[in-house]
């Protein structure tokens with residue numbers, strides 16, 4: 126008979142699943158859990174300063190390691206503080222286990238109709254049900270291993286995602302006989318979905334590739350999640366299909382690869398948007414094709430292309446008809462189990478001559494539009510630091526294995542448009558929730574999970590303010606994180622929207638509009654961070670090179686003009702090929718292959734064609 130305290134069984138379980146770091150904040154209802162983790166020889170616990178940061182760090186830890194990320198919080202405010210981070214994991218399909226402490230079972234609301242009985246009691250399971258794949262409260266101590274195994278299975282199988290287990294305080298300290306615990310058997314407890322094999326559609330895909338002159342592969346985060354990258358590349362290379370990337374897959378292939386198109390979408394590159402919009406065949410793997418990818422109205426997206434979408438989630442596939450986007454072939458497939466080999470073998474039957482002008486066309490767009498947009502960027506950024514230059518220099522300078530951890534705002538868009546990935550870099554962001562402040566706890570997770578890789582956190586001043594407290598964790602463990610702060614004294618991304626729709630009135634997005642910021646040099650000093658400041662383009666190069674060599678945590682403050690914007694960018698309501706600054710109409714018409722978006726009735730207000 127093996128009798129153990131229940132919270133010790135939880136720690137054992139995490140260790141058996143190879144979890145090495147747990148992100149936690151203590152509280153009356155989580156103490157036994159945290160002590161068990163602390164006493165476990167193979168797990169380290171990291172004390173964050175906000176449960177949101179614990180959830181975000183767990184989220185990033187999972188993205189980076191491919192294993193389960195774990196956060197522990199106490200009941201009530203501790204548990205509810207996890208929510209934003211759990212949303213990041215839910216929308217991006219990241220396996221995370223949130224463990225919350227709950228009040229004693231004798232002090233629960235039950236069906237009394239009152240709001241609260243136990244101190245800090247809150248119904249975290251029902252609150253989190255819509256943003257987790259599974260959320261459960263332990264109602265019998267003998268269920269603990271069953272529920273943990275079930276959580277793990279659900280979090281990591283099919284379309285992955287976060288799960289939550291809520292453990293009452295009195296159960297945490299109960300002694301449990303492991304041999305009496307209920308066992309979880311996935312085969313009988315969960316009926317697996319049977320996915321049709323991608324191969325069933327191979328004849329159709331081949332027939333479409335045969336007649337296509339302008340095919341594009343769209344690759345999304347699901348390709349990373351399912352380890353499908355190598356097969357996808359082999360497929361693309363054998364059929365010479367260029368690859369456009371969503372932000373979730375921005376680092377999938379090196380920029381030097383001949384089939385690399387780069388990132389597309391409302392904040393993507395102009396040449397990539399021209400390529401996607403003018404394609405005659407789109408094969409999308411592991412992307413849910415959200416509105417950032419399709420633009421709006423959604424029926425303007427690649428409107429003359431045959432569209433084949435391969436995704437693991439039936440709901441994602443069936444959503445398109447609700448939004449008016451016609452997809453020609455919907456393929457339900459978990460890419461983890463996909464086999465493209467039979468399709469790839471058929472490349473021999475193929476004639477590629479007809480595809481070559483298409484690859485050249487994309488190259489031509491790239492040189493033409495990059496030059497135009499670079500000039501537009503320079504003309505708006507006449508003082509201080511041009512952030513696009515920072516990303517150019519980073520592209521040239523990174524020569525060690527590096528995780529780039531992006532926050533939201535312009536820094537993300539600037540980086541996604543202009544950072545040129547190489548085989549050494551991985552890019553991480555909470556792409557679909559894109560919560561301000563995610564990148565700092567995520568960078569902490571990166572430095573802990575992959576100490577042999579460099580970690581660079583790229584963050585705007587507004588987002589930095591939302592996670593500043595986590596600098597204490599960096600200080601405590603001397604994590605050698607390089608923080609690139611893009612300091613434009615406000616919310617540039619919001620100001621750009623205000624330029625487009627609200628007469629450039631920077632309410633709640635500028636100093637005049639109510640924001641204020643600290644002196645970042647003093648801030649760095651108070652957290653024992655090294656500090657560097659760059660106020661002009663001339664000093665970017667030497668600073669980037671010095672900061673990259675740094676082995677201690679460092680904050681590098683890039684002073685960016687508050688006039689700097691994301692260039693180019695699609696204004697809501699315009700089709701994705703027509704990005705601001707709008708091209709001169711004669712150039713635009715000349716470059717478009719398919720007819721420009723025409724139905725007057727669907728043309729957005731003020732749209733000047």
Ligand SMILES: Cc1ncc(C[n+]2csc(CCOP(=O)(O)OP(=O)(O)O)c2C)c(N)n1
Nearest residue numbers: 534535560561585586587588615616617618
């Ligand atoms: C938690 C949260 N609140 C609000 C937003 C909306 N939002 C998106 S970007 C942004 C401004 C970010 O400011 P900063 O980090 O300084 O970047 P900048 O836009 O100036 O480049 C805001 C408020 C958000 N994404 N997340």
